[in-house]
Amino acid sequence: MTAQMNKRTVFHLTTALVLSFVYSTAKAQTVDDAIMMNKKQWCNGLTYMHSSWNQYWEGAKLRSNPNMGTVTTQSVMLMTNYGITDKLNVLVNVPYVWTQASQGTLHGLQGFQDIDVDVKYEFYSTKIGKGKLSIIGLVGLTTPLSKYENDFLPMSIGLGSTNLSGRLTLDYQKGIFFTTLSSAYVFRSNVTIDATSYYADGIHYTNQVYMPNQLYSNFFVGIRKTNLTVQAQVYNMYTFGGTDIRTNDFPFPGNQMNMTSVGAHVKYFLPFIPNLEVIGGADFTVAGKNMGKSQMYTGGLFYIVSL
Amino acid sequence: MKKILVYVAALMGGIVLLSGCQKEISNRTTNLPALLVDNNDTTxxxxxxxxxxxxxxxxxxxxxxxxxxxxxxxxxxxxxxxxxxxxxxxxxxxxxxxxxxxxxxxxxxxxxxxxxxxxxxxxxxxxxxxxxxxxxxxxxxxxxxxxxxxxxxxxxxxxxxxxxxxxxxxxxxxxxxxxxxxxxxxxxxxxxxxxxxxxxxxxxxxxxxxxxxxxxxxxxxxxxxxxxxxxxxxxxxxxxxxxxxxxxxxxxxxxxxxxxxxxxxxGDNAGKAVGTPADWSNFVTVCTDQGLTPWISLETPKRPPMLPLFYKVKTFLMDSATVVSLRPPPPPAVGSDQMNKDVAEVSSFLKSPSRANEEIVTKWADGVGTYTPPGHWNAIAAEDFISQQYSEVRWARNMALLNLTLMDAAVVCWDIKYHYFNPRPSQVDPSIKTLTGVPNFPAYVSGHSVFSGSAATILGYLLPANASKYSAMAAEAAQSRLVGGIHYRTDCEVGLTVGGQVGNYGVLRAQHDGAN
CATH class of the missing domain: 1.10.606.20 (Vanadium-containing Chloroperoxidase; domain 2)
Known part of the structure; x- marks a missing residue:
């Protein structure tokens, strides 16, 4: 794709996955698509995200809780993406997150969450028939910017683990139609909580919490032109282990947090301001475990300059 | 390009290697040495x-x-x-x-x-x-x-x-x-x-x-x-x-x-501590008859108060008259200048909570799904006793002294809570949002403070070298309830004092049980 695109390369932003107990940027933005900045192109952007739920999965059981009502997580994310070469990009993003509950007494929390640094490399592309197949690899590191409170879920802004992820993305475009399949294996560090012990399938006399690794997957299908992308998308997050929230207990960082969402996103370059892209989208959680059944709305602006 | 490919391959390889990393977590007490007894306590x-x-x-x-x-x-x-x-x-x-x-x-x-x-x-x-x-x-x-x-x-x-x-x-x-x-x-x-x-x-x-x-x-x-x-x-x-x-x-x-x-x-009355709907409404009546604001559950739907008749449970270290005698004077009435000041103070802590305050609130939360404040003090005691080379019987004696004290502290605290039936800060000022769940029982006096004050007193007697550490911990536990938004300063300060008094009954027993 890179070769086909000129300076007005479409900057493609995917929804940062809004984990509905925790907003995570572990697979944010362009990490899960096949779009690359050309050499010396620099893209900067700001996105706002609004995620809310009034039902959550306690283990596998969907329930509401009038002592929380609707829990809302909002974030503003600063994102930058630089093309070292046409095939090698570096991405960094930093989100500021704040939470609140509409009912009950639980206090919202806010703060800078986890910085995400990714190296993205398109290592293979070929023509297949009239279309083009690209294969992209990505290595990402996510780590908390501060020691925020991670044991006050669902109000916590993050889980506090440092994650290293390896991702593979396949993209096929034919004419204006495209499809993308991407998957990341995420190694998560254990986390430290403020309590000196905790119950998770038995009592643990330590402040260390085991964080099982995760698999993030996404699938896009839609149209992609020079100045417009419209796509339907499915996201899945799967956690390899972890505990269930017990009946009427609070969620816990070490829970098995799984979710699947479906949604649609649009990216459009404004005709009257060159290089300025507007993005927007909506995603709806349709299945999950130990997470909120959230609705997520995203909007953002990106500006690309060539250095 | 090949070079870059090598780098990427190396990074991917590094990730695969990471998968072999040990993330196993062990408890602080998993690999303890065998009990080494200094004195067999043959008497x-x-x-x-x-x-x-x-x-x-x-x-x-x-x-x-x-x-x-x-x-x-x-x-x-x-x-x-x-x-x-x-x-x-x-x-x-x-x-x-x-x-x-x-x-x-x-x-x-x-x-x-x-x-x-x-x-x-x-x-x-x-x-x-x-x-x-x-x-x-x-x-x-x-x-x-x-x-x-x-x-x-x-x-x-x-x-x-x-x-x-x-x-x-x-x-x-x-x-x-x-x-x-x-x-x-x-x-x-x-x-x-x-x-x-x-x-x-x-x-x-x-x-x-x-x-x-x-x-x-x-x-x-x-x-x-x-x-x-x-x-x-x-x-x-x-x-x-x-x-x-x-x-x-x-x-x-x-x-x-x-x-x-x-x-x-x-026969200790604990089985009847849940009370009946008539008991629950009686607490409200007693309060309103005096022109006071009664406690209301902040849960939805409203949950009956936690074990309201627990104050009738038979204590171990004191008689029931002593339980009543340990009751402090009433808390400031809702609407009084003092109470307004107390509420404003709680509110001020929650405007923009500091990370340090969040940390102590979470550390001492001991709420739903935990071993509770008495369990927290058991953990503190047990982890300190490990190095003391106690015989099993002295271990048991010291844990018993701690836990008899904590149980009587619970009875005394529940007596005060249900005698005054005072509302929580978030009831008086619903704009107060809390950093931990609001316990479903009256505010005055703080349970954490009574438990912690009593535990610090008996443990300070048993391990005098740690006495100041325990009282600092008790003070932090009490403070955590204030800055967490679920108690007024008065609840915490009076609670610590009452706890200390209960702790003294534990000390009294310890002085006369023949183990010194």
């Missing part, structure tokens, strides 16, 4: 028991002669176990070698955390009440909230202590040497040798007394606890510390002593 048979009228209230027959073939058979069992020990059995021996009182206390805290979950409301907005007569169906019995937990820790600890006093009495009466001391071909595996007689086995006394008490306190766990008891006994035989006969006699003694405590527990 412990004369220490003051809690309920036993005499150390020999329950008879323990003399052990068979060492010349008897029965004794020889018992020794043979040990040798056989030692020769055929699997790695799993070795791990079990190591685990229990750290000390039976410690391990049972840890198990107990785990059970409290497991059962400390408030029931979900019914569809008609009422709440089901866990029942000891139907423990297996939802809501599970018990809901081991702080008062329930305080009482459970106290009964188990006190029963363990009394049982070990009797055990020590018979140990010194019969003076049967431990197998490893009698037979040089028997090793002491993972344990430290002592000159303490082995009949009856203190490990089996603990297994028996604890397993029996659990039938009352955690009836759903009878099978799992029985399994633990058998494990401890098997580990003790395998270690070379006791024969099968030592174990049998110990377990029987432990179970008999437990019956005494179970009988007391059945």
């Amino acid at each position: 412990a048979g004369t220490w003051l028991p809690v309920l036993l009228s005499r150390p020999d209230s329950f008879a323990v027959a003399a052990p068979v002669a060492t010349s008897s073939p029965l004794y020889a058979a018992d020794l043979y069992e040990i040798k056989s176990l030692q020769q055929n020990m699997t790695s799993g059995q070795a791990a079990s021996v190591r685990y229990w070698a750290a000390g039976g009182v410690l391990r049972w206390n840890e198990i107990m805290r785990g059970l409290v955390a497991k059962y400390n979950l408030p029931p979900v409301n019914n569809t008609d907005s009422s709440y089901p009440i866990p029942s000891s007569t139907n423990p297996l169906s939802y809501p599970l019995f018990p809901f081991s909230n702080p008062p329930y937990a305080a009482r459970a820790y106290a009964y188990i600890s006190a029963a363990q202590y009394d049982a070990l006093v009797a055990c020590w009495y018979y140990k010194m009466k019969y003076k049967r040497a431990a197998p490893y001391a009698f037979d040089s071909t028997i090793s002491a595996i993972f344990i430290n040798k002592t000159k303490l007689p082995s009949y009856p086995s203190e490990a089996a006394v603990l297994a028996g007394v604890t397993a029996e008490m659990m039938k009352l306190l955690f009836p759903d766990e009878i099978a799992s606890i029985q399994q633990k008891a058998i494990e401890q006994e098997q580990a003790t035989i395998t270690s070379g510390a006791a024969t099968r006969a030592d174990i049998t006699a110990g377990e029987a003694l432990g179970r008999q002593v437990a019956e005494l405590f179970i009988a007391r527990a059945r």
Whole structure:
């Protein structure tokens, strides 16, 4: 794709996955698509995200809780993406997150969450028939910017683990139609909580919490032109282990947090301001475990300059 | 390009390597050394028991002669176990070698955390009440909230202590040497040798007394606890510390002593502590009749107050008149200048909570799904006792002193809470959002503060070198409730004072129990 695109390369932003107990940027933005900045192109952007739920999965059981009502997580994310070469990009993003509950007494929390640094490399592309197949690899590191409170879920802004992820993305475009399949294996560090012990399938006399690794997957299908992308998308997050929230207990960082969402996103370059892209989208959680059944709305602006 | 490909491959390789990384987490007390006893407390048979009228209230027959073939058979069992020990059995021996009182206390805290979950409301907005007569169906019995937990820790600890006093009495009466001391071909595996007689086995006394008490306190766990008891006994035989006969006699003694405590527990009023709807509304009436603002549950739907009649539970260290005498003067009335000031202060802490405040709130939250504040103080005590080289009987005595104090603290605190029935900050000012769940009972005085004040006092007496550390911890626990938004300063300060007074009753007992 890179070769086909000129300076007005479409900057493609995917929804940062809004984990509905925790907003995570572990697979944010362009990490899960096949779009690359050309050499010396620099893209900067700001996105706002609004995620809310009034039902959550306690283990596998969907329930509401009038002592929380609707829990809302909002974030503003600063994102930058630089093309070292046409095939090698570096991405960094930093989100500021704040939470609140509409009912009950639980206090919202806010703060800078986890910085995400990714190296993205398109290592293979070929023509297949009239279309083009690209294969992209990505290595990402996510780590908390501060020691925020991670044991006050669902109000916590993050889980506090440092994650290293390896991702593979396949993209096929034919004419204006495209499809993308991407998957990341995420190694998560254990986390430290403020309590000196905790119950998770038995009592643990330590402040260390085991964080099982995760698999993030996404699938896009839609149209992609020079100045417009419209796509339907499915996201899945799967956690390899972890505990269930017990009946009427609070969620816990070490829970098995799984979710699947479906949604649609649009990216459009404004005709009257060159290089300025507007993005927007909506995603709806349709299945999950130990997470909120959230609705997520995203909007953002990106500006690309060539250095 | 090839170079870059190499870098990417190297990074990917690094990730794969990471998958082999150990993320296993071990508990602070997983790999403890074996209990090393400084003093066998050979006079412990004369220490003051809690309920036993005499150390020999329950008879323990003399052990068979060492010349008897029965004794020889018992020794043979040990040798056989030692020769055929699997790695799993070795791990079990190591685990229990750290000390039976410690391990049972840890198990107990785990059970409290497991059962400390408030029931979900019914569809008609009422709440089901866990029942000891139907423990297996939802809501599970018990809901081991702080008062329930305080009482459970106290009964188990006190029963363990009394049982070990009797055990020590018979140990010194019969003076049967431990197998490893009698037979040089028997090793002491993972344990430290002592000159303490082995009949009856203190490990089996603990297994028996604890397993029996659990039938009352955690009836759903009878099978799992029985399994633990058998494990401890098997580990003790395998270690070379006791024969099968030592174990049998110990377990029987432990179970008999437990019956005494179970009988007391059945009549201590705890079973009636939930109260009735008439009781619940009466608290409101008493308040409104005085022109005061009554406490209201902040949960939706409104949950009945937690164990409102727990103040009637029979205390261990004081009589019921003393409980009433420890009641402090009333809290500032809602609407008074002082209360307005108190509410404004709470509110100010929650405007923009500092991370340091969030940290102490979470550290001391001890709420739903935890081992509760009494359990937190058990953890603090146990982890400090580990280095003290106590005998099992002194371990039991000190845990009993702590837990009798904490239980009486719960009764005294509940008496104050339900006497004044004072609202929480978020009831008076709904704009106050809290950094932990708001407990479903009245504010004045803070339970954390009473528990912590009482625990710091008795622990400071038992370990004077740590006294200032404990009072600093108690102050932090109290402060955490203020900055967390669930208590006024008055609740915390008066709570610490009352806690200290309850703690003094524990100290009084400690001074006169013959163990000094």
